[in-house]
Amino acid sequence: MKVYILKEKDINKRVAGRFIRLINKKENPVIGLATGSTPEGVYNELIKAFKKGIVSFKNTISFNLDEYLDLKDEKYSYRSFMNEKLINHIDIKQSFMPTDNYDDLIKAKGGIDIQLLGIGRDGHIAFNEPGTDFDSLTHIANIAEMTRIDNQRFFENGDKVPERAITMGLKTIMHSKRIILIAFGKNKADAVAKMINGPIHKSCPASILQKHPHVEIFIDEDAASLL
Ligand code: PGA
Numbered sequence: 001m002k003v004y005i006l007k008e009k010d011i012n013k014r015v016a017g018r019f020i021r022l023i024n025k026k027e028n029p030v031i032g033l034a035t036g037s038t039p040e041g042v043y044n045e046l047i048k049a050f051k052k053g054i055v056s057f058k059n060t061i062s063f064n065l066d067e068y069l070d071l072k073d074e075k076y077s078y079r080s081f082m083n084e085k086l087i088n089h090i091d092i093k094q095s096f097m098p099t100d101n102y103d104d105l106i107k108a109k110g111g112i113d114i115q116l117l118g119i120g121r122d123g124h125i126a127f128n129e130p131g132t133d134f135d136s137l138t139h140i141a142n143i144a145e146m147t148r149i150d151n152q153r154f155f156e157n158g159d160k161v162p163e164r165a166i167t168m169g170l171k172t173i174m175h176s177k178r179i180i181l182i183a184f185g186k187n188k189a190d191a192v193a194k195m196i197n198g199p200i201h202k203s204c205p206a207s208i209l210q211k212h213p214h215v216e217i218f219i220d221e222d223a224a225s226l227l
Contacts, residue, residue, distance in 0.1 A: 016045030032115030065126035066167035102138035115176035123204035127167035136169030
């Protein structure tokens with residue numbers, strides 16, 4: 001694992017730069033995307049670069065990590081989030097959310113070149129909550145209480161975070177050729193420390209990333225405060 005401790009603004013630029021270099025170099029790039037507050041700055045940098053003509057996504061395919069199930073209103077879906085924050089603003093060829101046979105679909109498209117990740121306070125990546133099998137492929141998962149509380153801020157008028165989601169599994173994520181994980185803020189420091197220095201254990205799903213040959217962790221000073 002390579003760990004970079006930088007300011008949020010620089011992290012967004014550096015990470016966007018990695019995606020832009022891949023997309024400008026590879027004929028049919030496949031990128032893995034994430035929702036949440038953390039990746040928004042990277043998406044803004046990608047949109048800026050597209051508008052300036054520095055990058056085109058016309059040959060790029062994206063796969064998102066996860067999607068809620070049982071939503072009362074589509075406006076809360078990760079599809080809506082992604083459309084609003086990135087997809088509607090660029091010329092991407094195709095953008096997928098998890099479905100049945102997602103792992104086969106990813107494989108058929110050549111596999112994910114770079115997967116972007118955030119991390120939950122409980123060490124989850126995508127909706128792989130503590131206790132998830134390291135061998136898991138895309139599956140339906142129960143969302144942990146802590147995560148439901150953390151995500152409640154995106155819901156309005158008493159609407160509640162669903163209890164279930166469809167998510168790439170830990171093995172799906174580990175199959176990516178490269179992984180970039182971003183974390184900001186003190187509330188992520190404990191999970192970040194366990195991911196980097198802790199034992200590889202199901203109690204911290206992100207700890208499995210220690211076994212991946214090409215992982216970069218970009219964190220601000222607050223998220224790095226327990227290292
Ligand atoms: P956040 O979520 O970016 O909104 O903090 C990260 C995650 O739960 O993976």
